[in-house]
Amino acid sequence: MSATVTWTARVAAYLAYRRSFGFELTIDGRQVESFARFADQCGAETFTLELAADWARASKRPNRIRWARRIEVLRSFARFCLRTDAETIIPPRNLFGPGHRRLVPHIYTDVELRTLLVETDRLGPPGSLRPATYRTLFGLLAATGLRISEALALTRTDVDLEVGVLDIRDAKCHQRRFVPLHASVPPHLKAYAELRDRLVLRPGSDHFFVRDDGRPVDRRRVLYALHSLCRQLGWQPRGDYVHHRLHDLRHTFIVRSALRFHQQEEDVARCLSALSIHVGHAKVVDTYWYFTGIPELMAIAGEHFHRYAEGAST
Structure with missing residues (x-):
């Protein structure tokens, strides 16, 4: 590979190539760009095992799991480089050991789910849409397994209450899908929509879930509401995570x-x-x-x- 081509340029070509196939590479892209800056500063001409290992160990979090994850990100880029530079060395996946440790999540019981939904009535302010928004949103997540990003991206036209189907257009990797609803779910969504339209006379968006001012609900507020409810209930998460997660x-x-x-x-x-x-x-x-x-x-x-x-x- 010509030394006149910077690593930044090589990474830009790699990301453009991968993204042309629909991969977003948001986090991985930033990681590979970080590697490019590191390699350019080192004056490296070829992708070597030593170069990859040095960059991995340069992480601000010095632990082997973090290093291993950085190596995983580089492997695809190394294969891309190999097409034009036969001297490229693809780092082995196990160079620093496993890059992932399976953390045990909090699996809710039926009683916990019912209690969580009932507890939303205590969310203020009184007379606002907020309690109904979070009760309906948490119930929908539990009943469908949607990602929180997918639920918050739903518009009014995405929710077909007559047929009982959700149109998930803003899905991961841009893959559209239709999610059928259990017969018990549409009545709750309909009740929320009717209350929303009574309380929010001038919606600022066509999102299905909105705040009292008509703007769409965001992930940060949803997570804050979940943490508030769990604190009120005195719940501690089971598993390996410090806090309860929407996921x-x-x-x-x-x-x-x-x-x-x-x-x-x-x-x-x-x-x-x-x-x-x-x-x-x-x-x-x-x-x-x-x-x-x-x-x-x-x-x-x-x-x-x-x-x-x-x-x-x-």
């Missing part, structure tokens, strides 16, 4: 759906494939990732293996 509602939906498939002795492989599409995963393996470290699912998996082993020994 735990999505995680709860996926895990509980899988448990139901097992308990009802459904065709699990077929059901999980449908679930993967429902929640907007590009690959079914992304759905399986949600099961890691969940005791209930691990117990069921153990039971299935025990049955298999008994059958094999007879």
